Amino acid sequence: MIRIAVRSALGSLLAAIVGVLAVAVVSIRWVFPQVVPDEFSLDLAARTLRSPSTHDALVSGTVLSIAVTLIALTLAWPAARALARSSGGGQGLVVAIMFLPSIVPSVGLAMGISVGLLNLGVDGSMGAVILAHLVPAVPYAVAILTATLMRYDHRLDLQAATLGATPLQVLRHVTLPQIRAGLVAAAALTFVVSWSQYLLTLLAGSGRVITPTMLLFNATAGGNPVVIATLALLVTVPVIVLVSFASGSPENGSDDGRVST
Amino acid sequence: MSNVSVEGLTHRYHPRGEAMLEDVSFNVPDGSITCLLGPSGSGKSTILGCIAGLHKPSAGTVLVDGVDLAPIPTHRRPVTLLMQNAQLFAHMTVAQNVEFGLKVRRVSPRTRRHRSVELLDMVGLGGFAGRDPGQLSGGEQQRVALARALATEPAVLLADEPLGNLDPPVRRDLQRQLVEINRSTGTTVLFVTHDVTEALAISDQLVVIDGGRVQSSGIPGELLRRPGTRSVADLLGVGNVLTGRIEGDFLDAAAGRFRVDPAHALPTQASTTDGDRHWVIHPDHVHVVDACDADASTPTTNAVSGIAVASRLIGTRVELCVAVGSYQLTAVVASELCPPLGATVTVRLPTAQLYEVRP
Numbered sequence: 001m002i003r004i005a006v007r008s009a010l011g012s013l014l015a016a017i018v019g020v021l022a023v024a025v026v027s028i029r030w031v032f033p034q035v036v037p038d039e040f041s042l043d044l045a046a047r048t049l050r051s052p053s054t055h056d057a058l059v060s061g062t063v064l065s066i067a068v069t070l071i072a073l074t075l076a077w078p079a080a081r082a083l084a085r086s087s088g089g090g091q092g093l094v095v096a097i098m099f100l101p102s103i104v105p106s107v108g109l110a111m112g113i114s115v116g117l118l119n120l121g122v123d124g125s126m127g128a129v130i131l132a133h134l135v136p137a138v139p140y141a142v143a144i145l146t147a148t149l150m151r152y153d154h155r156l157d158l159q160a161a162t163l164g165a166t167p168l169q170v171l172r173h174v175t176l177p178q179i180r181a182g183l184v185a186a187a188a189l190t191f192v193v194s195w196s197q198y199l200l201t202l203l204a205g206s207g208r209v210i211t212p213t214m215l216l217f218n219a220t221a222g223g224n225p226v227v228i229a230t231l232a233l234l235v236t237v238p239v240i241v242l243v244s245f246a247s248g249s250p251e252n253g254s255d256d257g258r259v260s261t
Numbered sequence: 262m263s264n265v266s267v268e269g270l271t272h273r274y275h276p277r278g279e280a281m282l283e284d285v286s287f288n289v290p291d292g293s294i295t296c297l298l299g300p301s302g303s304g305k306s307t308i309l310g311c312i313a314g315l316h317k318p319s320a321g322t323v324l325v326d327g328v329d330l331a332p333i334p335t336h337r338r339p340v341t342l343l344m345q346n347a348q349l350f351a352h353m354t355v356a357q358n359v360e361f362g363l364k365v366r367r368v369s370p371r372t373r374r375h376r377s378v379e380l381l382d383m384v385g386l387g388g389f390a391g392r393d394p395g396q397l398s399g400g401e402q403q404r405v406a407l408a409r410a411l412a413t414e415p416a417v418l419l420a421d422e423p424l425g426n427l428d429p430p431v432r433r434d435l436q437r438q439l440v441e442i443n444r445s446t447g448t449t450v451l452f453v454t455h456d457v458t459e460a461l462a463i464s465d466q467l468v469v470i471d472g473g474r475v476q477s478s479g480i481p482g483e484l485l486r487r488p489g490t491r492s493v494a495d496l497l498g499v500g501n502v503l504t505g506r507i508e509g510d511f512l513d514a515a516a517g518r519f520r521v522d523p524a525h526a527l528p529t530q531a532s533t534t535d536g537d538r539h540w541v542i543h544p545d546h547v548h549v550v551d552a553c554d555a556d557a558s559t560p561t562t563n564a565v566s567g568i569a570v571a572s573r574l575i576g577t578r579v580e581l582c583v584a585v586g587s588y589q590l591t592a593v594v595a596s597e598l599c600p601p602l603g604a605t606v607t608v609r610l611p612t613a614q615l616y617e618v619r620p
Contacts (some may be wrong), residue, residue: 155348161335162342163362164413169336173365176350222403 007247014240016204021236045230054215058234060126061195061211067130068194069187072137073145076186080145083095084153089145098139106199108137114203124206133194134202141190148182188246263326263339263416263449265289265312270321272307272473281307281315282473289417289466293452294443297337299470305453308470309419312451313342325416336365339416343423347402349394355381355405356390362413373443380408384438400431407439411448420452424459436463457498469493475605480502485543487525490619494541500591501542501610502618512540512615516588517565519610526617539618544580546614547592549600564609565590569600583608 022038024030025045030037048054083091101109113132117123122131152175160174161167176183198213216231270285284381289295297305307486310316314325314335323330325339341362349358357364368376384404394402403423410418420439424432440463443450454460461481462465468478469488476496477489489495491502505514507526512519521540550564558618565587568606574580579599583590592608600606 085282153348155344155346156350157577158315158335159342159344159348160350160361160365161317161344162338163338163365163409164336164341165361165365169365173361174350180352 002168018233018236018240021229021233024101024225025228025233030225042100044224046227048227048230049234053210054234057210057215058210059242060209061213061215064126064129064133064209064211065191065194068133068137069190071130072141072190072194073183073187075134075138076145079142080149083142083146084149084152091150093171095143095146096233098142103135104141106191110199110203113200117204119127123204124208126205126209129205129209132200133197136197136200137190137193140193141186144182144186145179148179148186151182152179188242191243195238196235237239263292265417265449266322266324266327267308267312267452268322268324270308270311270323271319272304272311272316273319276319279313280319280473282311282318282321285470285473285475287468287475287478289449289451292443292447292449293298293465294440294452294462294463295466296469297451297453297468297470298455298457298460298496299476300455303455303470304456304473306421306472308560309342309421309451309453312338312417312604313340313419314338315342320523325372332349340419341410341415343410343414343418343420345422345425347394347399347406347423349402349405349409351394353394354390355386355392355394355397358394358405359412360410366413377408380412383411383442384408398431400427400435403427403435404438411442411446414446415448417449417451420450424587425454425456432459433462439463457496467589469496471496486546486614487616488541488618491539491541496617499541499543501544501547502590503540503542503610503615504537506536507538512538514540514588516585516590517563519563519615520612521615521617522612524614539620540615541609541618542559542614542616544591544593545591546611548609548611549581549583549592549598550592550609562609563612563615564607566605567608569604569606570604572599572602581606 017095026040026042027037028039028041028044062162083094104112110132113135114123117128117132156172156174160170165173195211196213197211198217201209201211201214211234212231216228216235219228219231266288268286270282271280271402272282272358273280285304285308287295299305311318312330312334314330318331330338335372335528339482349355350361352410353361356374356377359380360373363373363376378387381390386401386404386408386553389397389401389405394405406423424435427435436459439450439452442448452460452463464481466478467481467484469476469484471492477484477493479487481492483499484493485499488499492498494502503512503514503516503519505512507513507521510520510523512521519540525540526538565585567583567590570583570584570589571582572579574596575593579596580592581592581594581599585608590608590610
């Protein structure tokens with residue numbers, strides 16, 4: 001009941017934000033204290049979306065976040081498996097330690113990573129930004145996958161192996177389908193973490209890797225409100241869609257609630 | 262048809278830790294059902310894990326048809342494991358579950374389908390192919406798991422207490438079905454259970470495990486008569502252990518003086534430090550003379566009198582406790598012939614059924 005109430009409240013809040021942004025996108029000359037804008041037009045928003053810089057940022061942002069998601073999940077998988085199967089407890093502590101870099105103020109973290117990449121001579125490239133994004137992204141992937149795998153009955157894997165499945169077949173035919181919900185949640189949130197990074201992208205990419213989030217921050221410094229609203233929608237909508245998708249996935253990571261023995 | 266030979270199997274989870282299994286050796290004959298019987302934590306499931314390749318033994322070998330399984334990875338071993346919980350894959354239908362082992366071996370879809378239909382018919386689930394596992398009862402799930410385990414025609418079926426979670430009628434039905442399948446397919450079965458009744462109902466051979474060691478093994482009927490050790494006697498429910506000194510052909514025990522057959526004594530000296538020896542007799546073989554024996558009027562050798570102090574109904578028979586002095590003997594008698602509690606009864610312990618056990 002509480003969960004439904006919280007979800008409803010958050011949903012209403014997000015709907016209000018998106019609603020205001022949507023109105024702002026089509027508003028021409030909307031100044032205080034006018035309740036409604038003088039006129040409505042999609043021209044500027046359309047031009048903003050069609051511009052080469054937006055297109056390039058969208059492509060590079062998407063490629064960047066997908067790459068970060070895939071790498072983060074790949075790195076997180078063995079760690080999560082080890083944590084989930086360890087019998088000594090303390091998994092929460094290990095995950096908390098992994099989150100420590102995220103507690104540091106983002107400027108400090110971004111500067112530190114940037115200096116490190118500079119020393120390695122790899123700053124300013126897409127690879128450098130991917131490396132930088134992995135720092136905040138991997139802990140989320142590990143945390144979600146660990147929680148998912150802790151609920152997963154790994155005897156299913158053993159059962160599949162005794163039926164003749166190779167380790168790869170076990171992963172493909174049994175484990176991954178069974179933990180699909182947790183995997184989707186981990187992927188969605190990892191994507192969102194990468195998608196919404198500004199400082200890390202700016203410093204690690206030395207301003208050469210442009211994402212929609214960076215365009216938005218640049219536009220807020222004296223840009224047109226319609227352009228800002230359009231870019232804000234461009235940044236926000238994927239986040240809302242992915243978070244909704246992830247939180248709407250079945251609760252049980254193993255998806256095997258149907259089996260009663 | 263395949264045989265399994267386990268030789269000197271020892272397993273420790275940690276190199277310097279306590280041994281879960283210690284020098285375990287036994288044979289599973291071709292096409293038999295062999296039960297590993299023992300209390301919880303005795304190491305039965307660990308033995309299956311070592312055979313299936315889920316545990317790496319610290320020492321010893323497992324041979325199937327003479328082939329050492331040690332270098333063979335789990336998925337290539339000629340065995341399948343039936344677990345206590347059916348462990349069906351919830352994202353697959355019943356038929357897909359049954360076909361799983363064939364699919365990962367890249368058997369053609371047509372052959373797979375044919376085999377799953379055949380196996381589901383065999384376990385009595387002919388119309389269940391398209392259902393989700395979650396729609397099935399516990400017994401039906403275990404039947405599907407059995408069909409799935411047999412689909413690849415394993416040399417040996419390892420069953421780890423697969424009926425442990427089922428209601429008694431379903432359990433009996435599946436026991437019968439398992440024996441039928443074993444007889445019709447010739448699949449060798451190694452079945453783990455802690456339930457003596459179940460082990461006696463289905464097994465051709467019993468291997469009693471306790472404390473990670475083989476305590477005794479043999480044909481069930483023979484093992485019930487001659488359990489070998491006192492702990493095995495207790496485990497098998499051979500509750501009548503008579504302790505005393507041997508004088509000539511007689512055992513002087515608290516319950517009385519009984520003639521014993523020297524041929525039933527253990528070959529090696531099995532007395533305790535105070536010279537006492539232990540002899541057992543199964544409750545089925547203790548005759549309640551007054552109640553059921555045609556020769557009741559002439560109880561002779563090995564007959565003692567006592568008072569019926571407790572009874573427990575087991576199906577159509579009654580387990581009767583008779584207090585003979587400070588000792589309680591247990592006998593099994595037909596319910597209609599059971600004397601009332603408090604009655605004085607004479608029980609006879611046939612010499613032919615008394616066997617010595619180790620302390």
